[in-house]
Amino acid sequence: MxxxxxxxxxxxxxxxLGAMVLLMVGVFKKEKSYETVSFLSVLLLTSVLVIINLxxxxxxxxxxxxxxSDDFSNYTKSLILLSSIGIIIISSGYLKTIGIMKFEYPVLILLSVIGMMVMVSSxxxxxxxLGLELQSLPLYVLASMRRESKKSTEAGLKYFVLGALSSCMLLYGLSLIYGFSGSILYSDIASFLSENNSNQGILFGLAFLTAGLAFKISVVPFHMWAPDVYEGSPTTITAFLASAPKVAAVALFTKIMVNCFPSLIDQWQLMIIFISIASMLLGSFAAIGQNNVKRLLAYSSIGHMGFVLIGLATGTISGVTGLLIYLTIYVFMVIGTFACILSLKVNGTNIESISDLSGLSKVNPMIAFVLSMFLFSLAGIPPLAGFFAKFYIFLSAIESGLYALAIIGVLASVIGAFYYLRIIKIIYFDENINVFEPITKRMKLIIYITAIPVILFFIRPSLITDIAEKAALSLF
Amino acid sequence: MLITNLFFYIFSIITIASACMVIAGKNPVHSVLFLILCFFNAAGIFLILGAEFLALILIIVYVGAVAVLFLFVVMMLDVDFTRLRAGFLAYLPIGGLIGFIMFIELVLVLGTWNLDLNLPLSNGLTSDISNTRALGNIIYTEYIYFFQLSGLILLVAMIGAIVLTINHKQTAKRQNIFNQVTRDPKESVKNVNVKPGQGI
Incomplete structure (x- = not known):
């Protein structure tokens, strides 16, 4: 030890080490450096995924x-690796369309993945x-990578400034916690707190820590940056922002609350219940008026993070299990939805508004079917995976006696279902106006791979739930 | 002891005075110069405390790099500071109120903290090794993980700066050393007989 x-x-x-080697490969290989580096980074991430799971x-x-490193960190690391592999694979076609085939792109994703892995095993x-900074710094660069676009630059700048602000709050909170408890180790802080239960300095630090982490997972009231950044960033980066960093930040949030502040549960439970209710409601109402797919998915991710935090608010093993299952299914749904959106091109440009999807079912019935399955799943309609994700979360909330949270959650998901169903209505019942270009094999591969667990989850839920439960047990 | 106290008060007074001048100065270049003075005196206080490593780092990093960079930015950018300050009085009541509330909250929280004055001194100060060596002893052994992570963060910063600013111009004329070396006087020099008063 x-x-x-x-x-x-x-x-x-x-x-x-792989990221540094790939940087060298990219610099010295002049032609086709992007293809080589992205292929090698997928290989690297896949081998790490295999090594972790064997x-x-x-x-x-x-x-x-x-x-x-324990079962919990390995579970979340696998999730992070899976989503980043998916993102790198779906990126190349889109990057070619918008003309930023830079080899630094996969290298920055790799560096961000290291940050996330450091976070979940901290x-x-x-x-x-340090993990949080290493995770966010490459994301700022990636968000503003489309230099000629004003919106992308704006997104990068907004994300950077607000991310720096949230880091300041987090750091201030951490310094208070260190100052009052006298240790940086989670276990030492926990044992200090079990002796002196109501230390005001640590409570103050805890509030700042919660605010800083809430910024990173963009939940109400710290969500303001999300829609603008999601809209402005290159779409593949939007998909990345909505998947892997959220998994890492939620896992870190869970880990520090459960390992470090178990005796302060009465204090942080209230904060998280408030954050969770506010995010679920905002996610459902604010998305209704959106016409841009990326903005809509930004609000949808705010709402989903609200549901995820219900699992943390219970503070029990079944709550954390539900949280991990939700995160897993959420990652598959988000990457699948983004892959569908990215694969649809009209006149050489990717579609961005919802009305562009009208009549998709007549042109490409297969993709229309899969996309509507993802949307049904995001809305939480049985027997798709999204329903089970919400089911486990609400079950754990009821077990812990948080009835109000469960009821508001169900209401919010009913309201949220409206805007997902509206897109399905546009896909199936509106007149077709666009001529879509054929979809590449690579995109089809990712779309079908993500669709299988989402559609067929109900056959053997124990495949995922057993591992998630084992992971949650290792945390307590 | 008396001389140490004397120097401590001199350094502290100049630090606080120059920090005030940073905010109060009308000319931004003067503000940056006062900032540098402030850093120098803070370094002096560190020296009195026996933390020579921090003192030197403060001068090398903050004065040598950060403040000089500020100076360049301030001189290059034509920022109208008087216009930026125009709304200052209008926002003063609400800003002052929020600041006052924050101050009271901080006093309430920190007031409960009993400072333990019998804390043991850290190893670096009690033993006879200098604190640069003491830092070196633990940074590369006990805290290697944090040190390497910080290194990765700096690597990301470097990659980011290059990705966001580099501009490969296809039309730019570049030096080709091979072409220069293999140049032949026969091909590049031509003797022309110029008639007087006519030119080429």
């Missing part, structure tokens, strides 16, 4: 207990902060 035992951190080291790497502490507040 002590000393420089680094074996559990091998996946992170592997990706870090349990070759020992679990446990590394680097003087700053790093802890065991003290310094690695928490």
């Amino acid at each position: 002590t000393g420089l035992f680094y074996l559990p951190a091998l996946p992170e080291l592997f990706i870090a 349990e070759y790497i020992p679990l446990g502490y590394a680097f003087n207990s700053s790093f802890l 065991n003290d507040i310094i690695s928490l902060y």
Whole structure:
């Protein structure tokens, strides 16, 4: 446990070295550097995913207990790796369309993935902060990568300024927690709190920490940046922003609340219940008037994060299990939906507004069917996976006696169903106005791979729920 | 001891005075110069405390890089600071109120903290090794993880700056050393017999 035992951190080291090597490959290989680097980075991430899941790497502490890998971190790491692999694969066609085939793109995604993996396996507040910064810094660059577009530059700048602000709040909170408890390790802070229960300084720090993390997962009242950044960023980066970083930040949020502040549950439960209710309601109402697909999905992701946080608000094993299942299904739904949107091109440009989808069913019935399955699933209609995600979350809320939260959640998902169903109505019943270009094989592959678990989840839910439960158990 | 106290008060007074001048100065270039003075005196206080590493880092990094960069930005950009300050008085009541509330909250929170004055001194100060060496001893061993992570963050910053600013112009004329070296006087020099008063 002590000393420089680094074996559990091998996946992170592997990706870090790989990212640096790929940077060199990209610089020295002049032609087709993007294709080579993106292919190699998919290979790298896939091999790390396999290594993690075959349990070759020992679990446990590394680097003087700053790093802890357990079932929980491995589960969330697999989710992060899966979504980033998906994003890199769907990126190349879109990047070619908008003309930013830069080899730095996959390298920055790799570096961001290291940050996320550091976040979910952090065991003290310094690695928490460093992981969070390493995760967000590449995202700022990626969001503003489309330099000639005003909106992309605006998105990058807004994201950067607000992200820096949230980091300040987080850091201030962490410094208060360190100052009053005298330790940076989660376990030491937890044992300090079990002795002195009502330490005002730590409570103050906890509030700032919650605000900082809420910024990163863009939940109400810290969601203002999300729609603009989602709309302005390149669409593949929007898909990335909506999937992997959210998984990492929610996992970190859960980990620090459960491991570090278990004795303050009465305090943080209230904050999270408020955040959760406000996000669910805003996510349902604000999305109704949107006509841009990316803005709509931004509001939808705010709403979904509200549902996810119900699982954290319960603070129980079944709540965290529900949270992990929700995150898994959410990642598949989001990447699948974005892959559908990205694969539809009219006159050489990607569609952005919902009305462009009208009459898709007559031109391409297969994609129209899959896209509407994703939308039904996002709305939470049985027997699709999205229904089960909400089911487990609400079940855990009722088990813990949070009836109000469960009832508001059900109401919010009913209201939210309206705007998803509106898109399906446009796809199936409106007149066709656009001529869509044929869809590449690569996009079809990702669309079908993500569609299978979403549509067929109900046959064997235990495939995912058992692993999620094991992961949640390791946290407590 | 008396001289140490004397220097402490001199450094502190100049630090606070120059910090006030940074905000109060009308000319932004003067503000930056006062900022540099402030950094120098803060470094002096660190030296009195025996933290020579922090003192030198403050001068090298903050004065040598950050403040000089500020100076360049301030001189290059034509920012009209008087116009920026125009709405200052209008927002003063609400801003002052919020600041006052925050201040009271901080006093309420920090007032409950009992500072333990019998804290043990850190190893770097009690032993006879200098604090640069003490830092070096733990940064590369105990805290190698944080050190490397910070390194990765700096790498990202560098990649980001290059990605967002580099501009490969296809029309730009570049130096081709091979062409320069293989030039032949026969091909590049031509003797022309120019008649007087006519030119070429």
